[in-house]
Amino acid sequence: MNPILQRNIKALASGVNEPLALKLQNHKKSQRFILNDKFNIYDNKFETFIYDDDFMHEELNHSFDNFLAKTKHYPYICFFGIANALLIKNLAPYYKRIFIFESEIELLYLALSILDLSEELSSGKIHLLDTTEEKVNIQFLILFDMKGVFEYLNLFELFPINSYYERFHNQTYQQILNFALANTTLLIRNLHYTLDVPFLVYDNILCNIPTMLENIPFQRLLNQRKNTFDTAIVVSAGPSLAKQLPLLKKYQNKAFIFCADGALSILLKEDIKPDYVTNLDFSDLTKNFYEDQDNKILNVLAIGTNYNVASKITNKCIILREDPFFKNLGLSDFGYIDTGTHVSHFSYTLALALGFKNIIMIGQDLAYDEKGNSHSENFAYGSEFEKESDIEKNYCIAYGGKGEVLTHVLWNDYRIKLEYLFACNQEVNFYNATEGGARINFTKEISFKNACENLLHKEKPKFENLKPLTKNRSSKLIAKFFEKLKQDKQTCENLLNDAKTLKEALDNILSKDIILPLEFLQNVHKNISSFNEILNNSAFLEDSIGKALIFNRGFNMSKVLKMHLNDEREYLYHLILAYKNFLEYFIQNLKTKYEIMKKYN
Template sequence: MNSILEKNIKALASGVNEPLALKLQNYKKSQRFVLNNKFNIYDKNFETFIYDNDFISEELNCSFDNFLAQTKHYPFICFYGIANALLIKNLTPYYKRIFVFESEIELLHLALSILDLSEELSSGKIHLLDITEEKVNIQFLILFDMKGVFEYLNLFELFPINSYYKKFHNETYQQTLNFALANITLLIRNLHYKLDVLFLVYDNILCNIPTMLENIPFQRLIAQRKNAFDTAIVVSAGPSLTKQLPLLKKYQNKVFIFCADGALNILLKEDIKPDYVTNLDYDDLTLKFYKEQDDRILNILAIGTNHNVAKKISNKIIILRDDPFYKNLGLNDFGYIDTGTHVSHFSYTLALALGFKNIIMIGQDLAYDEKGNSHSESFALGIDYESTANIQKIKCLAYGGEGEVLTHIAWNDYRIKLEYLFACNKEVNFYNATEGGARINFTKEVSFKNACETLLHKEKPKFENLKPLTKNRSAKLIAKFFEKLKQDKQTCENLLNDAKALKEALNNILSKDIILPLEFLQNVYQNISTFNEILNNSAFLEDSIGKALIFNRGFNTSKVLKMHLNDEREHLYQLILAYKEFLTFFIQNLKTKYEIIQKYHYQTN
């Protein structure tokens, strides 16, 4: 292995792209591609050079100019094909990030043997995506959801790096483009989540934190029960659940049962007592699931759970989400976990946090059954609760890998997020014993009977009841929280005042019926850049609301970048207009967040 390739592989293995590093390290060359002394590559299969053999420098220079012109001011650019990597290396000073999709491992091997890209790979300036990698979908979602990338998703284009890829790899290019656009759409859909819902969740959070601090700390659960048993069952309320209940009842003393709130009354009706019930719904509709309660059941609630539900439920733990916003609260005993966006996801992450090595899934259909039902019999909201929902229906691969089933776009998003979760926890065995619904990748499809007979042999242990903090300790933490809320109120006020002052200044500038000189516009935009830095570095904006606001900023900026304006004065003028539009949106929504804080602020006085 030459020293350049070794450095590049080491950079990939440092955590940026370990699967590709291992693949390159173990790769045995097929000799399909041959490198000549001009750094050109000959493809024996198609009997052609990747670049024109006589004019490689001219072609590279022309491509360099064309790509810069097509993506002027873009923060990132995406290529299909690595070629010899010379063009990519030359373009790195002009973009914050370059994403390269490639299907030929030998071309990646050759390119990384020619050029030292180790610094760019280590820093994240260049990202290589092997589109034949099993987990490329997961890698894509991670990379394009990064800070500095997600707000510009509307700029996504996938450029074949040269005519060789257009001519000889067009089918794979189209498949890659479709794959990328599907994931971009998913990310944008999540970022476009209705702000009114996010505000309801935020209101629940502020109301629930004092309740959380008066109940059992999550870390006490972890300390007492982590790694105490190997196997768990996660029960969801899909239409296939009914047929699994007799076997679940038979084995319930030999396995820990994690139950989505919607399946609770279904299990209790069959005299099955789950060990943990999870809930994260922001509205109080889920109160119907808790008509019957049992103190032997431990209720695990997300911090954004509806506050009326949280107050009514007994024997509970409320958990902070695993993201920077909540960690800034400094309430470590009560966090942290990735609750996801649907309740079964929460059950899986809870089981992972408790150290279970085998997780059996039942009722996880994520699809309608053959009768068009969305949920199991005895589901409190009705077996056809989502059957008439006004949401786009689509088809996906069925459980077992044969044929298709009808699902809807939200369920399909949930499925992709579950696949992401399972792929990131490869040391755990996920057994999909749903025996129906949609196929979920990164799981082992088995019959529920086989899973029970193979894995469930010994009685599960019993634990002593967990206790909350002392009243004195709880009171101190509540006081600490309200002090942090006071600080957040001040931060919110400062951001609002700065945003209003900047918007007023932009209004005054843009209202003038004169042609504004370039130097003046540059100074104005420098003020915008200064405010952007404040937003980018604000921990207060690291929650879901903040992310939605920042996405709106990028959305407005992207509309201007897509104009491809060559006149710098006009380009800056349009950017300032777009930023004023963003500020209107920002101020309106930040004011709503401020009003929610203000509602609870009286308790700090």
């Protein structure tokens, strides 16, 4: 194999993009694309070179200048097409990251045979996305949610790398662009334009941590029960659930049942007792789900669960999220899980943490049924609970691939997040036995009857009741938590004071009705950069609130970058103005977080 290609494949296989490395390793070259001695590529199908063979270097130089001008000061740039990679190599020093979307595996093969990009690929400077890869959606979500990228999502543009791609691959370009825009919209939606919900969750978290420390530690649950049984059933409250209940009742002793809180009352009415009930809702809407409680059922709650609901629930284990903020608390006995943003996601990650190899899904519709019902019969708030919802509606592929079903934006977001979860855990069998609703990729669609008959053959084991920590141990951990909260409060106060000082300075500078010298503006920009370093390195800002604040910073900076200002003085002036706007938002919301902390310390 070509040694340059070999080095590039090795860099991809090092963990950056193993699927693409494997595909390139096994690729058998066709005769469609021919590489000549000038490193130009001829396409036999369209009978043309990718670049004009006589003027290739002039075209590359022009493109180089053109793209730099279009994306001046941008932290990243996105291209449709790799061409011969010469332009990519030349542009690499000017961006923190370059993303390449390519639909032709052979063009990737040839380009990586020409130039050694192994250092850029290994370091994350250049990312290659094979748009024919099954998991490209997952790869996109991972890459564009990275630190240093997510805050500049509003800068996303997809540039065809040259006229060859515009002329002969325009339809593919449009498909990739639509796919990318849908995913950037999803990521932005998750970053919270308004912080009302994250603040409510944060309030619940600070309320719940002492309660968590007085109840069952998650690690005790894992120590007693992990890898003790193979098959779990995850029950959601979608409209298709009712038809599955007779079989669930028949087989309930042959599988561990994980139940979303909204399905609890539905199961109990059918004399079906789940083993685990999950809850992560920040509002008290879920209190009606717990009118009947059974101490044989273990209630597993996310740390952000509504405090009034959490305090009402007995026999519970409260779990910290898999999040840098929580890991800094030093309470590993009580974590960690990717709870996701909806309760069934939490059920799946709990089942994964407990080592189940087969996970059967029922009631996971994520769509309205033919009657317009959003939930199952006997749902606590009625089967038409979201029928009149004003959430934006759309259509998606139906279960079994048979036509389309009506869904809404939030359910569709949940579906994408589930696909992400399932794609990252393909050593586990996810059997979608919902038999209705939306199709969920990376699952095996199967009837619930077949799933039960094929997988459920032996009785599940019984376990002794789990115990909380001793009062002495719990008290020590509670004291440790309040000490950490005290430190966080001081960190928050320091950040607020620094932000206020910088904002006052910017207000003073911007109020002057004079033309400010370039050197002066450059020094102001250095002060802004210093404060940015503090924000970028602060563990205190690694929770959802902090991430939303950092996104707002990028949102304001992006407005200036999109102005494409060539005059440096004018550029710095507008950048300072935009940063002042960010500081106003930052101070206002950090004050709110500080006031929440003051309630508990």
